[in-house]
Structures are given as C-alpha cells and as structure tokens.
Amino acid sequence: MYKQILSKIQEFDTIIIHTHLKPDGDAIGAQLGLKYALQANFPKKGIFAVGEQNQRFIFLGNVDNVNDDIYNNALVIVVDCGAKHLISDERYALGCFIIKIDHHIPQGEYGDLAFVNQNFESASGIIAHFIKTFNLVLTKNAAEALFTGIVTDSGRFRYTSVSSQTFELASYLMSANIDLDKIYDNIYLEDLDMIKLRARLTLKFKTLDNGIAYLVNTYEDVVSYNSNPFNISRGMVNIMAGISQIYIWANFTECEDGKVLVEIRSRGPNINKIATKYGGGGHLLASGATIESLDLVDDVLRDLAKAMEEYNEQNRNI
Numbered sequence: 001m002y003k004q005i006l007s008k009i010q011e012f013d014t015i016i017i018h019t020h021l022k023p024d025g026d027a028i029g030a031q032l033g034l035k036y037a038l039q040a041n042f043p044k045k046g047i048f049a050v051g052e053q054n055q056r057f058i059f060l061g062n063v064d065n066v067n068d069d070i071y072n073n074a075l076v077i078v079v080d081c082g083a084k085h086l087i088s089d090e091r092y093a094l095g096c097f098i099i100k101i102d103h104h105i106p107q108g109e110y111g112d113l114a115f116v117n118q119n120f121e122s123a124s125g126i127i128a129h130f131i132k133t134f135n136l137v138l139t140k141n142a143a144e145a146l147f148t149g150i151v152t153d154s155g156r157f158r159y160t161s162v163s164s165q166t167f168e169l170a171s172y173l174m175s176a177n178i179d180l181d182k183i184y185d186n187i188y189l190e191d192l193d194m195i196k197l198r199a200r201l202t203l204k205f206k207t208l209d210n211g212i213a214y215l216v217n218t219y220e221d222v223v224s225y226n227s228n229p230f231n232i233s234r235g236m237v238n239i240m241a242g243i244s245q246i247y248i249w250a251n252f253t254e255c256e257d258g259k260v261l262v263e264i265r266s267r268g269p270n271i272n273k274i275a276t277k278y279g280g281g282g283h284l285l286a287s288g289a290t291i292e293s294l295d296l297v298d299d300v301l302r303d304l305a306k307a308m309e310e311y312n313e314q315n316r317n318i
Contacts, residue, residue: 012074028148036145037136051088150173264288271307
C-alpha cells in the first residue's frame with residue numbers, strides 16, 4: 001500500500017493535505033509533518049496543508065489559505081480522520097484523487113485509496129513509518145511535527161496503543177536533532193490560571209456508583225473560565241483519569257450555538273460504539289462526538305452505563 005501512495009505522490013504536481021475538524025496534536029502533527037517531508041523530497045511540487053488551525057500547536061507552523069482552483073488536478077491526502085463528515089474543509093472532495101491515511105476505527109469509507117492501520121498509536125506514526133520505509137529525507141521540522149503527534153496521541157507513551165514500534169519511530173525522529181524542550185514546553189507547560197481551573201473542575205466533576213465519572217460545562221461556564229469549548233472539552237477530560245474506582249469518564253462542554261462537545265475515555269469498556277452512535281468516533285478507549293444539546297447528556301450517560309454493565313459481565317465470566 002505504501003508503494004501505491006508514493007506512486008500517487010510522484011504522479012501529481014499539486015498535493016493538498018487535510019485532517020479532521022477540531023484538530024489535535026496528532027492531526028496537526030501528521031498534516032504538517034507530511035507537508036514538510038514532501039516539500040523536502042519533492043521541492044518542485046506544490047504542497048499545501050488546509051483546514052483549521054489549533055493555536056496550541058502553532059509552534060509547528062501554520063496551515064495554508066488556498067483558492068478553490070488549486071484543487072484542479074490535485075492529489076488530496078486526508079490524515080487522522082476516520083469519517084468523511086469529520087474532515088476539515090469540505091473542498092477536499094474537489095481533488096482528482098483522494099488518499100486516506102488513518103489509525104482510527106473506520107466509520108464508513110471515503111477516498112480512492114485508503115491506508116488504515118489501527119496498530120499504530122497515531123497517524124503521525126504512520127507518516128513517520130512511511131518516510132522511514134522509503135528512506136526519504138527527514139527534516140527537523142517534519143520530525144518535530146511527527147514527534148508531537150506521536151507523543152500527544154500516545155499520552156506521552158503511556159497508553160495501551162503504545163508498542164515497541166512506537167519507541168523505534170520516536171528514536172528515528174529524534175535522529176533529526178529535534179528540540180525536545182521546545183516540543184514539551186509548548187505542549188505541556190501551563191500558566192497558573194489554567195492550573196487553578198483544573199483544580200476547580202476537579203472539585204466539580206461527579207461520580208456514579210457504576211464506575212463512571214462525568215463533568216458538565218455550560219457555555220456560560222466556559223466564558224467564566226476565560227477559555228473556549230475545545231480547550232475545556234479535550235483539555236480537561238483527563239482530570240478524571242487515574243482514579244481506581246472510575247473506569248469510564250466523560251466531559252460534556254456546551255458551545256455557543258448550544259451543541260455539546262463530548263469527550264469520552266475508558267480504561268477497559270469499549271466506549272467507541274457510544275461515540276459512533278452520536279455521530280462521532282475514535283478508538284476503543286478514547287473517543288469523542290458532538291451532540292445537539294445538554295438535554296442529551298442523560299442519554300449518553302445511560303449508554304455508558306450499559307457499556308459498563310457489559311464490561312462487568314464479560315469480566316465476571318473470565
């Protein structure tokens with residue numbers, strides 16, 4: 001499959017790289033890492049990264065503003081996105097040929113060529129492996145972007161998705177003399193107000209008797225935090241992690257339009273099917289979705305309770 005992808009890259013003079021809506025570190029890392037790598041190896045081609053920017057990862061570089069006509073005769077590569085309705089910037093469909101590179105549980109197919117491998121901890125890991133396989137030029141900026149994607153999607157190499165291959169690829173990327181201090185400082189350093197907010201939300205989340213914890217933030221709450229829904233939703237979900245009595249935790253964060261960002265995490269039960277039910281997706285133990293309003297929070301919690309019951313029943317029979 002890698003050979004087919006490389007052949008298509010060689011065939012087109014214009015390549016446009018997309019990723020998913022509300023991009024995280026892996027989305028930005030894979031997108032910009034691939035862009036920088038292709039620019040270094042194919043300097044005569046026009047290589048662009050298109051879609052939303054996440055200010056948290058602005059240190060890796062900016063996405064590009066392009067006109068619609070740039071898609072004429074262009075190859076589109078979509079990274080780190082399991083479902084087409086989650087792709088950032090719908091113009092991806094204007095491309096002549098679409099390649100999907102992903103590591104999530106598939107939610108319907110899209111594109112003309114798809115490489116999906118759930119054994120990788122991140123899409124950035126796939127891109128790094130692709131570059132390494134063909135011994136392509138690995139620049140420092142590409143390596144820093146891809147390392148960022150790997151380290152964020154692996155939870156600093158702590159999640160169950162991590163394998164020996166993860167460390168091999170991290171070592172390979174480090175050979176490009178990446179600046180680890182810059183990467184870790186930009187990702188993980190927080191100001192004092194954020195630490196205080198984390199403490200405030202830790203006191204706010206609720207627990208249920210069935211091993212579930214959850215946090216609900218209205219949009220008014222978000223404004224009072226002097227933050228934004230995305231940072232509160234994904235950025236604060238793991239304040240409920242690492243608690244011995246908790247197996248599933250969920251963060252519900254209302255946006256200005258009334259819709260609610262849902263981030264769900266687990267250390268055992270399959271919660272991906274719940275996220276998929278509500279139009280989202282992700283991984284078995286880490287998924288997200290967007291629901292229409294806070295009125296649906298109880299519905300999601302009931303579904304999570306069922307997942308917890310199924311998990312307990314399965315483990316009871318082991």
